[in-house]
Amino acid sequence: xxxxxxxxxxxxxxxxxxxxxxxxxxxxxxxxxxxxxxxxxxxxxxxxxxxxxxxxxxxxxxxxxxxxxxxxxxxxxxxxxxxxxxxxxxxxxxxxxxxxxxxxxxxxxxxxxxxxxxxxxxxxxxxxxxxxxxxxxxxxxxxxxxxxxxxxxxxxxxxxxxxxxxxxxxxxxxxxxxxxxxxxxxxxxxxxxxxx
Amino acid sequence: xxxxxxxxxxxxxxxxxxxxxxxxxxxxxxxxxxxxxxxxxxxxxxxxxxxxxxxxxxxxxxxxxxxxxxxxxxxxxxxxxxxxxxxxxxxxxxxxxxxxxxxxxxxxxxxxxxxxxxxxxxxxxxxxxxxxxxxxxxxxxxxxxxxxxxxxxxxxxxxxxxxxxxxxxxxxxxxxxxxxxxxxxxxxxxxxxxxxxxxxxxxxxxxxxxxxxxxxxxxxxxxxxxxxxxxxxxxxxxxxxxxxxxxxxxxxxxxxxxxxxxxxxxxxxxxxxxxxxxxxxxx
Numbered sequence: 001x002x003x004x005x006x007x008x009x010x011x012x013x014x015x016x017x018x019x020x021x022x023x024x025x026x027x028x029x030x031x032x033x034x035x036x037x038x039x040x041x042x043x044x045x046x047x048x049x050x051x052x053x054x055x056x057x058x059x060x061x062x063x064x065x066x067x068x069x070x071x072x073x074x075x076x077x078x079x080x081x082x083x084x085x086x087x088x089x090x091x092x093x094x095x096x097x098x099x100x101x102x103x104x105x106x107x108x109x110x111x112x113x114x115x116x117x118x119x120x121x122x123x124x125x126x127x128x129x130x131x132x133x134x135x136x137x138x139x140x141x142x143x144x145x146x147x148x149x150x151x152x153x154x155x156x157x158x159x160x161x162x163x164x165x166x167x168x169x170x171x172x173x174x175x176x177x178x179x180x181x182x183x184x185x186x187x188x189x190x191x192x193x194x195x196x
Numbered sequence: 197x198x199x200x201x202x203x204x205x206x207x208x209x210x211x212x213x214x215x216x217x218x219x220x221x222x223x224x225x226x227x228x229x230x231x232x233x234x235x236x237x238x239x240x241x242x243x244x245x246x247x248x249x250x251x252x253x254x255x256x257x258x259x260x261x262x263x264x265x266x267x268x269x270x271x272x273x274x275x276x277x278x279x280x281x282x283x284x285x286x287x288x289x290x291x292x293x294x295x296x297x298x299x300x301x302x303x304x305x306x307x308x309x310x311x312x313x314x315x316x317x318x319x320x321x322x323x324x325x326x327x328x329x330x331x332x333x334x335x336x337x338x339x340x341x342x343x344x345x346x347x348x349x350x351x352x353x354x355x356x357x358x359x360x361x362x363x364x365x366x367x368x369x370x371x372x373x374x375x376x377x378x379x380x381x382x383x384x385x386x387x388x389x390x391x392x393x394x395x396x397x398x399x400x401x402x403x404x405x406x407x408x409x410x411x412x413x414x415x416x417x418x419x420x421x422x423x424x425x426x427x428x429x430x431x432x433x434x435x436x437x438x439x440x441x442x443x444x445x446x447x448x449x450x451x452x453x454x455x456x457x458x459x460x461x462x463x464x465x466x467x468x469x470x471x472x473x474x475x476x477x478x479x
Contacts (some may be wrong), residue, residue, distance in 0.1 A: 009409020
């Protein structure tokens, strides 16, 4: 990635556009930030174009139906492909893309540890499968994380936040709501199929 | 017992007292601080420095030990004389070691077993982070190694000072340290460093360290210290959090490519250097 600038992660955080669980963004200049619990954020950067983007995804945790494994993979695939395609539409080349990825923490209870690890494992596998080099990562452990990505230099900053802090409750709630919204979307899609 | 809500007030009170010049050092720390000030004098001759160090048994033992560590003595030739050790290490490292003694002595005489345990583990953590920071500076970030060592040594100095005052506030060491993590560490640490007159550049570095944003891959001195803290296998006892929250047994996986190598590979190669320096810093 390019020469690092003189600004700190804190400076960039003040300027950043924040994305929520399920969100993604591409920017040419403005930093992008997100707050992660068990979710994962992948930052992709094209050094030649000096353009980058970030997503924030969570694989569904429940596996009750026959097709749920497929749904889980499709959900992660969707999040990654939306980001890659948006970058390609702006002139990026897939062969030039490099990645930095973060998250997969365990902030609510150790029982949910597998969720964070599954998210980080998915990011690893997906990038590997697509031939995109993962140049930096900070995954798992008992923390939530604040990530700030600078899209025109490829710089990424990660702050680990101990589980005691007040905003952990907000992270957990946001991720839970996102998970519920994914389940609701799936149910609604199944209903529509029933009509046929 | 102090309620959770009032621990914050205690930390604020301690920080306020330090800011007002009311910095109460235990005797041992005061002696070490006087020594450090003497070593800070640009006119201080190497023979004078050696004599000052020889008068302080704890420090002279560490100076000899470090001068024989893999990190500083690659030839393996054994050094037993303080004067030779000072020549080998140089004044910058000697001043860092004097600061290590200040930091270690700052917690004062142990009042209880609980206090002693926390102090010992906090120093073990500081020594480990300082050694890792020096190795990361040398092999990864290429910032000044001796400043990185110094930064590691002082990065928990506010904690040592808080521990020295803990007897005045019964219950301060009970339960978790979330209030310390959420503001006490910065408030007390900042004021102690200002009162100790650490260089402005080191203070600015500590502010970035407290902000907590690690550049991936790391670049600056603050990144070097943050990475050392994150990779330390000896956790700070002051980072103890709510027992009902996910435990510290959960390990993170941090990795990055630096040049053509990965962080894991670089640190594996520096392991002996880190181990020897950590051992040498055990006061």
